[in-house]
Amino acid sequence: MSKSFFIDTTLCTACRGCQVACKQWHNLPAENTTNRGTFENPPDLSFDTYKVVRMREQVIDGKFAWLFFPEQCRHCADPPCRDTAGEPSAIFKDEATGAVIFTANTKGLDADEIIASCPYNIPRKSEDGTLAKCDMCIDRVHNGLLPACVQTCPTGAMNFGDREKMVSLARQRLDIVKKAYPKAQLVDVEYVEVIYLITYQPELYHKNVIAMNAPAGMTRQMALRKMFRPMTSIASGIL
């Protein structure tokens, strides 16, 4: 069975332990940043930054809220980035975990096209055109460890495990959270291995929380179906 994350944003305090743990495990260099009038930094995902905790100040129904969204690759069930690359030695899906992996062989592919194909705007290229993103800490997971970001999360916002367990945990939690936040939802749950629970409209958190907006004339569901097949049809017989 594949592995999934359940990220409960209602519990996330934006401590950013996950963001640093990710850099530490992958030994990624720090970026030279400045304070841009926000705590959020670095400003975006990059070749050296696989995870960024988004922090947004919103006034919702007259009430102020500070929304936190730990952004990372969703490890799509049927990843458009892989299909666009069409090169299994560069982008492939690890069957045991469901992790979508980018290798050094992404160098030389059409990086911009691959980036454009990602419904969540995740991959980033280096100067030489190599692509990088979250790898689900596949080395850790294959050795029975939790991903670094999950391991470090103090609040219970980040969870990781067998997909079935994570989906049921997510649904249970949604039921509870809905009582206080009727608009709460699990984002694109059928299509991704990284399941976010959010309480307000997705666009209030960050622009790419849900799969990107569909072209005119198509419902979002139709677009999603066109973009990739849902988890259920891929994993039928397992789920």
Add this chain to the structure above:
Amino acid sequence: MTNHWIDLKNSDCILIMGSNAAENHPISFKYVTEAQRKGAKLINVDPRFTRTSAKADIYTALRSGTDIAFLGGMIKYILDNRLYDEEYMKAYTNASALVNPAFDFKDGLFSGYDAANRKYDKSTWSFQADEKGVPKTDPSLQDARCVLQLLKKHYSRYDLKLVSEITGTPEADLLTVYKTYSATGEKGKAGTIMYAMGWTQHTVGVQNIRTMSIIQLLLGNMGVAGGGVNALRGESNVQGSTDQALLWHIWPGYLKSPKASDTSLAVYNEKYTPKSGDPRSANWWQNYPKYSVSLLKSFFGENANKENEFGYNWLPKTDEGKSYSWLDIFDEMYKGNIKGFFAWGQNPACSGTNAGKNREAMKKLDWMVNANLFDNETGSFWRGPGMDPSKIKTEVFMLPACVSVEKEGSVSNSGRWMQWRYQGPKPLGNSLPDGDIIMELGHRLKQIYKEEGKFPEPIRNLKWDYLTDGKYDPHKIAKQINGYFLQDVTIKDQTYKKGTLVPAFAMLQADGSTSCGNWIYCNSYTEKGNMSARRGKQDAPNNIGLYPEFAWCWPVNRRIIYNRASVDPKGQPRNDKRWVIRWNGEKWEGDVPDGPWPPMELPDGKPNPEGRYPFIMQKHGFGAIFGPGLADGPFPEHYEPLECPVEKNYMNSQRMNPVAPVYGTDADAHATCDPRFPYVGTTYRVTEHWQTGLMTRPQPWLLELQPQMFVEMSEELGTLKGIQNGERVTVKSARGSVQCTAIVTKRFKPFNIGGLTIHEVGMPWHYGWRWPESGTEESVNLLTPPTGDPNTRIPETKAFMVNVVKG
């Protein structure tokens, strides 16, 4: 903490006020969110909307420095609506005690004020006593002189309108907070407070906490699971350092530092050993001489004996009425009265209030030793901004210390858990554990004093045998702290052999037959082994997360202190589901009780003469609603900070705390209601940095997250000053100025203070010129004021006045 981190999950209502736990104690949120998931309400009160506020069910803002007004309003609300836990209050607090008729409070001053010396004669702050010295009471709580009636009178002034005018908190928000929190007064409900430096760092710091303690006693929240008064300590071993008397006014284990007038050990012990005439008051401090003598034996070993008063006279005494705190040290240094200085694991050039004065003061030293992991703004003060190295005579020595993970030893966390740590990596380069540095220092001093020296006895007689194979041995120190029998001692038919470790502080003696480096740690390292190294994962029978075999907790592994108040007088839990202890007819079950005595009442409801009141550290055994021990009054009263935005205190005619210290050199400028400094300033921490940033600013991953000094302000203030989000600005106070990046945010809002619009801005204190390399990110403490709390002298870095200008 009276309780501990895990216990937060047992709460029905968590008030986070004076702390920003989500950001500064991120792990605490494991338990806060667990409580929330079980339905607990989280209330957050903070001048600024923080990452904690983002998770709170109820958030409201108050102006920095007005917590007593806010909480005093809650006391009034509880009393007016009779929401207190009457059974608890009557049985376990001093609510019914009758106060001295001469005690008085008028317009901001308690009886006994001495204006010339800015201090109180506290003799009228006392109880009416019977012939045995036991306070007289009125169990009906009707007598006008009983504590409850005086409390009512005192807080009758704290009505919603006035509180709102002072704090800037809307009346409706005050009511919501009061109502939600007071609901924990119901029997079986528990409310807790998580506070930190947001409460302590004020001229009314201790009284902020006292106000909350009164609320907790009224609501029956002390001693219970999910309750208590919980200080979140700002550094991982700061609890341990306080326990071990890092502060000047205490000896280890919260014994008192002797004064010059305590001319002999007998005088000292007599003065600090309280006497109670009530046989049902445990009055635990009656054991004081056992702890003081055992401590002296641990200092001086065989050289301490009855004849030389166990070396009492070898220890320094403080001058009457004089304080020796951090503020005072730098004041004296600035005046040129201190020649040499060890800055050990500290960075006063950035961490101390009014840090510009500290930096100037260091110029007056002949020498300074900087023992630290890295060079810092203190060790390099002579080449800092505005310094001319050619004119500075101070000789600075750097002693490189290794980092905590490179050495073995214990840390004590906020929950009083002493946790042993093994050594990870070996120390880098020529760095050493602090213990080795201190041992070597001691050896060298002993060598010098062998030959000559003024008053050599303390150094010659010091017991200094903590090496194994030439290296500092933390086990030897830990055992010394626990204590030894120094001769065969027989207690109740059992003989303890000379040279064995004392099993618990009840066995310590006042005759020199035991040693103990810190009585509250006695029981931590016994003949059974190092208790703090235990890692047992079994919970106690009450299943409330005590984990009694994980590490060790002072005192005697009691995880929730005052737990005798968690039961009714018959010893039955006031909350069955989250019981802490219970009496099974023969003995207590659950947590280690606050003493072995049976419950207060027999099964038939008659008083049990063997029973003891729950608040065993109080002379009379009762939770102190009336608390006569502090420097500034038995009931907390609202006073404005040294620097504030209002001409007068709306509550009384004393603008600021009448006994708070204010320093007076030319470097101690301050300005209140001064048009040059119109905005309230406050300081705080961020998750991403640690203390003065010595360990985090050079760390690229952390600097990436929080690269620069910043100042947060409201959008309204941004508009007023024409300041754009993200632009560089200068923040100024009467003492200095600091460059910051402006964060213009909805998370700060202007306050309506009695009809005036008052803006507040906030800055983190983690920066300093040594790092990042640009040298432009300076310490906020160049701005903070020269004053502090009269009881503790913790500086008032949470409320002062500033201006913000572009550029």
